[in-house]
Amino acid sequence: MGEAPAFLVDDLQNEPLNGFELKNGTCKTTTTVGDKTYVIDGADDGTLSIEVQIFDRSHGKWVHPTVHGVKPLSCKGHSAVLLKDRILILKKGSKPDDQIWFLEFDTQYVRQLQNNLGTEVVVWSKGVTGNAEKPIVISGPSGVGKGTLISMLMKEFPSMFGFSVSHTTRAPRNMEKDGVHYHFTEKSLMEKEIKDGKFLEFASVHGNLYGTSVEAVEVVADAGKRCILDIDVQGARSVRASSLEAIFIFICPPSMEDLEKRLRGRGTETEEQVLKRLRNAEAEIEQGKSSKIFDFILYNDNLEECYEKLKKLLGLDDFVTASPKSAPREIILPMNHSLSKIDDKIIINCMSSELEKESKNLIMLDVSSLKGGAPGRTRGLDFQAVSSFSDGLTGMDQFS
Numbered sequence: 285m286g287e288a289p290a291f292l293v294d295d296l297q298n299e300p301l302n303g304f305e306l307k308n309g310t311c312k313t314t315t316t317v318g319d320k321t322y323v324i325d326g327a328d329d330g331t332l333s334i335e336v337q338i339f340d341r342s343h344g345k346w347v348h349p350t351v352h353g354v355k356p357l358s359c360k361g362h363s364a365v366l367l368k369d370r371i372l373i374l375k376k377g378s379k380p381d382d383q384i385w386f387l388e389f390d391t392q393y394v395r396q397l398q399n400n401l402g403t404e405v406v407v408w409s410k411g412v413t414g415n416a417e418k419p420i421v422i423s424g425p426s427g428v429g430k431g432t433l434i435s436m437l438m439k440e441f442p443s444m445f446g447f448s449v450s451h452t453t454r455a456p457r458n459m460e461k462d463g464v465h466y467h468f469t470e471k472s473l474m475e476k477e478i479k480d481g482k483f484l485e486f487a488s489v490h491g492n493l494y495g496t497s498v499e500a501v502e503v504v505a506d507a508g509k510r511c512i513l514d515i516d517v518q519g520a521r522s523v524r525a526s527s528l529e530a531i532f533i534f535i536c537p538p539s540m541e542d543l544e545k546r547l548r549g550r551g552t553e554t555e556e557q558v559l560k561r562l563r564n565a566e567a568e569i570e571q572g573k574s575s576k577i578f579d580f581i582l583y584n585d586n587l588e589e590c591y592e593k594l595k596k597l598l599g600l601d602d603f604v605t606a607s608p609k610s611a612p613r614e615i616i617l618p619m620n621h622s623l624s625k626i627d628d629k630i631i632i633n634c635m636s637s638e639l640e641k642e643s644k645n646l647i648m649l650d651v652s653s654l655k656g657g658a659p660g661r662t663r664g665l666d667f668q669a670v671s672s673f674s675d676g677l678t679g680m681d682q683f684s
């Protein structure tokens with residue numbers, strides 16, 4: 285997005301109305317919060333994604349924010365509504381799973397990034413209807429059996445869980461496949477991608493770089509599955525500090541001797557690596573047990589018993605069949621709509637066509653139960669449709 289033209293700056297100095305598409309055919313909306321006006325440019329003019337600039341009205345200056353999260357693709361137009369700490373973007377003429385986005389500018393996650401980076405930060409997240417189950421973060425020392433437990437879970441409930449495929453700079457083991465067990469990558473490339481904001485978390489573990497990309501979590505959510513992350517304690521701490529709401533489980537070995545036996549028994553590490561992993565394990569176990577990161581600690585002594593406990597805490601112990609949940613009904617927002625906001629309800633006034641202005645449909649978007657999901661997802665949207673406004677309010681349809 286290039287520098288904005290002078291007429292736009294004049295408009296912005298005069299405190300533009302929130303959420304309105306500017307009348308110069310540029311697909312830009314402006315949303316003002318205090319001294320800052322967020323100019324969101326969705327133009328479908330060759331730029332691939334919706335871009336953001338901030339106009340600082342107190343200094344009369346443009347600010348180019350650091351943008352995290354996957355950006356929404358550009359579209360034929362959009363509407364913007366200011367919520368407390370984020371801007372709701374409704375893309376016009378987009379597919380149902382691509383029409384609701386949030387630009388976070390003052391969430392806890394954004395403030396944390398701003399502190400770390402010392403720059404203005406905004407974060408994109410995609411709006412998801414309903415209350416999808418929280419992702420599961422599983423941590424524990426190397427060799428404790430995290431991967432074994434996760435494999436058991438995914439084998440028994442294939443349609444329910446999806447694995448977050450991490451990036452790593454370590455070399456693949458014999459049976460490991462790129463893109464399945466890990467995305468094997470190079471240090472310089474991964475460092476660049478971390479700088480570009482592609483990672484939800486990353487850490488140096490046992491001498492190599494590991495990280496969870498935003499995309500790795502999104503792919504699982506897009507498939508309608510509950511995401512499982514197998515990450516070390518540092519990674520779990522970063523995810524805990526982000527606004528991705530997850531369940532955190534720490535897997536503990538019965539003893540250091542058992543851990544050593546398992547690690548050696550697996551036969552995948554050199555002697556030097558085994559010793560390094562065992563040294564690191566002591567600190568990890570101490571942190572896992574004492575820190576406030578984890579919601580549950582499970583001892584993996586007998587594998588079957590530990591697996592049953594894991595299923596129990598995930599509410600799967602008396603699960604008969606892993607039937608997929610019914611998918612939310614889809615709503616397509618028409619190109620031609622107007623918006624109003626009453627408390628936590630966004631009223632989308634849809635006009636089916638220019639000729640049928642009188643037969644309006646109302647869609648109500650309830651944002652009262654938005655849950656953290658950044659970067660990547662903001663869950664908890666709830667749609668209600670009123671089928672025919674012209675006929676009076678004829679009953680509500682739930683769409684979440």
Ligand SMILES: Nc1ncnc2c1ncn2[C@@H]1O[C@H](COP(=O)(O)OP(=O)(O)OP(=O)(O)O)[C@@H](O)[C@H]1O
Nearest residue numbers: 425426427428429430431432546550584585586587
């Ligand atoms: N309860 C158990 N009792 C005995 N052996 C076990 C138990 N759980 C797992 N194992 C074995 O321990 C070895 C290590 O398990 P696994 O690879 O799942 O560990 P991990 O925690 O995923 O390790 P890493 O963090 O290095 O990926 C495997 O050979 C596995 O079969």
Ligand SMILES: Nc1nc2c(ncn2[C@@H]2O[C@H](COP(=O)(O)O)[C@@H](O)[C@H]2O)c(=O)[nH]1
Nearest residue numbers: 426450486487489494495496514515516519
């Ligand atoms: N912080 C992160 N830690 C990760 C990630 N993926 C894996 N891991 C952890 O690394 C160690 C070693 O794994 P290994 O496959 O080399 O044995 C283990 O504790 C994993 O949990 C990640 O994306 N981020």
